[in-house]
Amino acid sequence: MIKITLPDGSVREYPKGSSSYDVALSISEGLARNVLAAKVNGKVQDANLPIEEDSTLQLLTWNDTDGKSTFWHSSAHLMAEALESLYPGVKFWVGPPLENGFYYDVDTNGVAISNDDFKKIEDKMLELARQKNEYQRIPMSKADAIQYFEEKGDEYKLDLLSGLEDGSITFYRQGNFTDLCRGPHILNTGFIKAAKIMNVAGAYFKGDQNNKMLTRIYGVTFPKQKELDDYLQFLEEAKRRDHRKLGQELELFTFSEKVGKGLPLWLPKGAMLRERLENFLRRAQVKAGYQQVVTPHIGGKQLYITSGHWEKYGKDSFQPITTPEEGEEFMLKPMNCPHHCEIYKARPRSYRELPLRLAEFGTVYRYEQSGELHGLTRVRGFTQDDAHIFCREDQVEEEFKKVIDLVLYVFRALGFENFSAQVSLRDPENKTKYFGTDEAWDSAENAIRKAAAEKGLQTVEELGEAAFYGPKLDFMVKDALGRRWQLGTIQVDYQLPQRFDLEYVGSDNQKHRPVMIHRAPFGSLERFIAILIENTAGNFPLWLSPDQIAILPISEKYEDYANDVFLTLQEHDIRGYVDHRDEKIGRKIRDAEVNKLPLMLIVGEKEAEEGKVSVRRKGEGDLGAMSIEEFIAYAKTEINKNIPQFGQK
Incomplete structure (x- = not known):
């Protein structure tokens, strides 16, 4: 007889050589009818293969990946x-x-x-x-x-x-x-x-x-x-929600063969959307103690040899750029972290400065194959909301939990309420993929597990998904269509501080090696925006919408009043435009709806005489007439109530 341990922890005995299908049949005929395959001791196999030894067993149905x-x-x-x-x-x-x-x-x-x-x-x-x-x-x-x-x-x-x-x-x-x-x-x-x-x-x-x-x-x-x-x-x-289609219709971004495949060009409305997302995160980062830095788009090849990125990703990077000076080679920046290591190393550091949190919206470049490029989700040039935290080993867990708080704040503020977390570990059978000692990896992996557990995250563990320099906590977001996307990531790294010989002077007046935490709540800003477009079908929250209002004069006679209203709203940071086209008001309203405008302000003779605007909201219809002051108060309330402040429960 052999012992079979099922996912609920129960143990059953079966004759040696019984198949997974036999086990399913012994539980219920209904279950057996639905078994497609089996996972025996973690390996997926045919449901009719014999099991010859004590094993763990998961019966796989259509509900399992x-x-x-x-x-x-x-x-x-x-x-x-x-x-x-x-x-x-x-x-x-x-x-x-x-x-x-x-x-x-x-x-x-x-x-x-x-x-x-x-x-x-x-x-x-x-x-x-x-x-x-x-x-x-x-x-x-x-x-x-x-x-x-x-x-x-x-x-x-x-x-x-x-x-x-x-x-x-x-x-x-x-x-x-x-x-x-x-x-x-x-x-x-x-x-x-x-x-x-x-x-x-x-x-x-x-x-x-x-x-x-x-x-x-x-x-x-x-x-x-x-x-x-x-x-x-x-x-x-x-x-219908495809970000490539909506990006063109809403005039957010475009691509040019002359500029190059996979290199997006952000149009004015798309640039405004990006800027608002960046400012949203910058405000939270300031409260969380981050300092902003800026690094070049290129770096000497030796920088990436030191970091290990050339060894691991050289084939996927743009090839080195030579200069008139013999032997001088640069690379388009594939990662921000080596630059940040050099910023840390710019002067001696004391334990009193740690944790040191350096943040940058840094554009990086990876040479993706042409057939793999896809809109904004797979590009050759993209901007990471990157930050690197240099800390003492005894600070790793606390800093990691603070980053989890920041990632969850970003997700909830932008409507991604349905997410899970994945602890991405090294593959124990392929250790040559990774830099560093087993001790360092064990410490990093355990710190991630502990921090995730203390923040109440339900996690799954995946072998072989770690970065070459350390394990990660990856956040998997489910969008409005039920699709899963990997967005935010947090990584613990003992290797780059070693490779760059980073040090700090401790309270014992001795030199010590810091630990590095990599984090990017958005991940790639381009990819995040693509997923945000598809999740919202282009109906962005009012605070984020590139154009928050469209002012629609009923006829040419009221354009001067419409322009005055527009200038007043601009002074209060309420953004939009005046529709000056010679079209009937019904057409203007329909076009504003199609263009996902959250608020429409209709102005005619009565509104001009009374100093008011007639307000329509997308999805809600007519909200009635308001004075300019009333509308400003209404708009600011609606904008601010959808932007939670970082640190608020």
Whole structure:
């Protein structure tokens, strides 16, 4: 007998060789019907594989991320089977699951697959799914595997095999389709009840533009048709909220091929939005004891060799810039932290100065591949709301908790109430990725765990997600559409102070090494704004909106009065514009609504005579007539009530 420990801590005994599916069946038939895969001792595997020793077990269903991933991996195989049936002679490279769905890179043997073919592929997938064919795991010797694909004439799978060791190779077969695959897979194709081909694109074999262009076919599947219908509706709403579309419509930002891919240009309204976000955080940082610094956009290459960024990220950075002086090399700044280390080192430091909190809205540059660029969420130049806290080791936990308070303040002020926290740890099986000693890493990881627990955060731990110099606390925010985004991050770092030989003189008059905390509540300002646009659908809170008011004169006769009102409001820092167009008032109101203007002030004969404005609020309609003084008081109250002061409960 073997002992199986379930997630609730209960322990059950089963005959050795029982499968995860057997365990599910012993609990309830309903549970067994929904099991897609299993996590045994932390590793996801087929639900029908035998368990030979005492183990922990999590049964994975559609409600689990790993369950969905297995479902979509199996669906990629089902799509491949459909393609092989419809287009004899096709060859396959790789077909991984994605966050939502899957793709397969295919050599179509000269056949062009377009949108017109999607329905045919979907129908064939569902026809095959209804056969409820089992996904059979077949261990295979390397020689037999090579022979199989040589006979099939599939050079792509032969290339994959060349990097695999004999004894570690498995095939999976369902119906008439056999594929090289490590798994895991669902039990049979019958779980797949709805399928949609989403897109086709080109993809170079191995991502190398010198290789053949393959066809990448994207798809998504679900265990119920209603879930597919809901997903397609979700995509339509996401398309409506797409920050690239709204950014253009609201005149926030643009891109230029001449300036360069992935380098956003902020238009006046977008620049105002950025400035307000920066000022919002600056005010909180001043209260929290931060000092503002400014560093150059470039730095000597040796700076990043010292920090380790060249070793770890040199390939992802813009290549060094040479100057007329022989041997002199600079880099576009990929990180702000090395510059801040040099600021700390500018003069001797005493323990009495610590913690020293240095903050900067610093623009950095990373050379992202062209195919990975996406609006503001993936760019080559972006601004971090970066800060680095230099502190004594006994101050780390308290400083970390203060940063958590600041991050939570930012999220709540901007409407991100639904978030979770992830403790990102090193991968114990790949220690060469990281700098530093085990002792330093243990201390940093435990400080993060303790600080998060004392602030009442519910956390999950993820191995292998740490930065090369230290563990992190990453905040995962859920937006209005239920999508999860990684935004704020806090990192504990024992390595850069060591690499830059940073010191302070302690109370014992001896030299000591400070600890460094990296933090960025927004993360990337560009990415944060993209997510904010999509979360609000462009309907920003009144205090943040680039234009808070639009003054709409009914006719040209009242433009002088409208201009006077505008100048008065400007003096009270209420921002907007006068709509001088020769349009009917109904059109002006509709356009202001479309442009997400929070407040509309309509002025005509009566308003001009009485010194008033007729106020409309987006989403609420007519608020009635107000004197200029009354409106100023109303607007300031509405603006300020949505901006909580840092430190307030």
